[in-house]
Amino acid sequence: MSLSVDIERKLPDFLLRTKFDTENENFGILGASGSGKSMTLRCIAGLDKPTKGRIVLHERVLFDSEQGINIPAKDRKIGYLFQNYALFPHMTVKENIEFGIRQLSSYEREKRIKDKLEMIQLGNLSKRYPYELSGGQQQRVALARAMVTEPVALLLDEPFSALDNFLRRHMERELIEVLESYSGVTLFVTHNLEEAYRVCERLMIMDNGQVIADDHKGVIFRKPPTHTVAKLTGCKNISAIELQQQLENKEQNIEQNIEANYTVAVAMNWGNIQLKIQQLPGSYKYIGIRAFHIKVADDLSGDNCFEAGVIKTEEGPHHMTVYLQIGYGTGKHHLQMEIYKEKWKRWQNKKSLYIQLKPEHLFLTK
Numbered sequence: 001m002s003l004s005v006d007i008e009r010k011l012p013d014f015l016l017r018t019k020f021d022t023e024n025e026n027f028g029i030l031g032a033s034g035s036g037k038s039m040t041l042r043c044i045a046g047l048d049k050p051t052k053g054r055i056v057l058h059e060r061v062l063f064d065s066e067q068g069i070n071i072p073a074k075d076r077k078i079g080y081l082f083q084n085y086a087l088f089p090h091m092t093v094k095e096n097i098e099f100g101i102r103q104l105s106s107y108e109r110e111k112r113i114k115d116k117l118e119m120i121q122l123g124n125l126s127k128r129y130p131y132e133l134s135g136g137q138q139q140r141v142a143l144a145r146a147m148v149t150e151p152v153a154l155l156l157d158e159p160f161s162a163l164d165n166f167l168r169r170h171m172e173r174e175l176i177e178v179l180e181s182y183s184g185v186t187l188f189v190t191h192n193l194e195e196a197y198r199v200c201e202r203l204m205i206m207d208n209g210q211v212i213a214d215d216h217k218g219v220i221f222r223k224p225p226t227h228t229v230a231k232l233t234g235c236k237n238i239s240a241i242e243l244q245q246q247l248e249n250k251e252q253n254i255e256q257n258i259e260a261n262y263t264v265a266v267a268m269n270w271g272n273i274q275l276k277i278q279q280l281p282g283s284y285k286y287i288g289i290r291a292f293h294i295k296v297a298d299d300l301s302g303d304n305c306f307e308a309g310v311i312k313t314e315e316g317p318h319h320m321t322v323y324l325q326i327g328y329g330t331g332k333h334h335l336q337m338e339i340y341k342e343k344w345k346r347w348q349n350k351k352s353l354y355i356q357l358k359p360e361h362l363f364l365t366k
């Protein structure tokens with residue numbers, strides 16, 4: 001199954017331009033609020049009409065502005081799951097699931113409903129009304145209702161955002177299981193980076209109506225193409241840089257213990273420290289490192305080891321966030337490190353410590 005989208009939607013104050021192709025993978029869409037994620041899904045589902053462009057789902061043209069094709073939403077074979085369940089309140093669980101397949105024979109209807117009730121493990125609650133169900137149960141019914149039509153594509157728009165954290169993780173695991181046996185295209189919109197990473201193989205990042213990155217999740221997180229993508233994917237440490245492939249003066253190289261085959265970046269927002277990096281210099285303007293990649297070091301002997309002052313700490317349930325100052329100080333923190341609480345115990349009373357920004361964890365970006 002494949003989906004190809006190349007559309008534009010013009011509104012007085014907003015321009016959406018989305019272009020991507022996906023095939024048999026969980027495809028995640030990430031972006032700040034108002035970046036156009038839901039509008040993209042609505043255009044694909046046929047609930048909103050692009051100003052121009054083309055949408056093809058498994059070789060079937062759903063929309064083509066030049067050819068005047070615009071298949072109505074009900075005929076697109078698309079299942080849509082919203083954040084707020086949208087179950088019919090006056091219908092039971094079974095009736096809600098049955099709603100989209102009323103045209104099928106009663107034998108086929110019963111078979112599919114039984115199958116979907118088993119999938120969501122709510123067979124014993126089939127006669128209940130939505131108000132008699134918990135939030136998680138309602139969302140499972142909504143998932144069954146979206147899938148009972150055997151859609152070619154499943155669009156999930158922040159499906160767990162109304163649930164508490166515990167239920168959210170539980171539903172996420174259930175969804176991953178359901179999707180393993182689903183052969184259609186899945187688009188998953190979420191604000192939650194970790195959720196996107198766990199559920200999806202590929203991620204598209206949107207910013208102000210535009211696609212600014214689209215790649216395998218590992219690449220997006222390891223080497224974000226721009227500093228906006230780095231920020232939107234949760235990178236807390238980004239600095240403007242000046243790059244030098246190698247220092248011109250060889251003596252200076254030796255003196256500063258910098259090998260010539262490394263690129264050297266001067267991190268202007270991190271107290272002008274000099275960093276060794278493995279990427280070749282290009283037209284990069286920024287350097288970044290994720291908070292959990294900053295490591296406490298025993299001494300200054302490794303690559304990119306620095307003495308850092310501890311400005312403040314914040315305690316989370318499992319880890320500490322430590323705000324650090326390095327290089328030429330300004331009184332403000334330069335870096336944010338995340339470290340497991342157990343590990344942090346060793347340093348918790350220290351005002352300064354050694355840290356390492358390993359070359360393999362630093363990335364250059366535009």
Ligand SMILES: Nc1ncnc2c1ncn2[C@@H]1O[C@H](COP(=O)(O)OP(=O)(O)OP(=O)(O)O)[C@@H](O)[C@H]1O
Pocket residue numbers: 011014031032033034035036037038039040
């Ligand atoms: N019917 C409409 N008329 C005018 N502007 C709209 C309409 N629908 C959405 N917008 C605007 O289009 C932009 C994109 O909206 P969209 O709902 O796609 O954002 P989103 O990325 O899904 O955001 P969120 O994460 O907050 O749900 C927003 O600026 C929104 O205000």
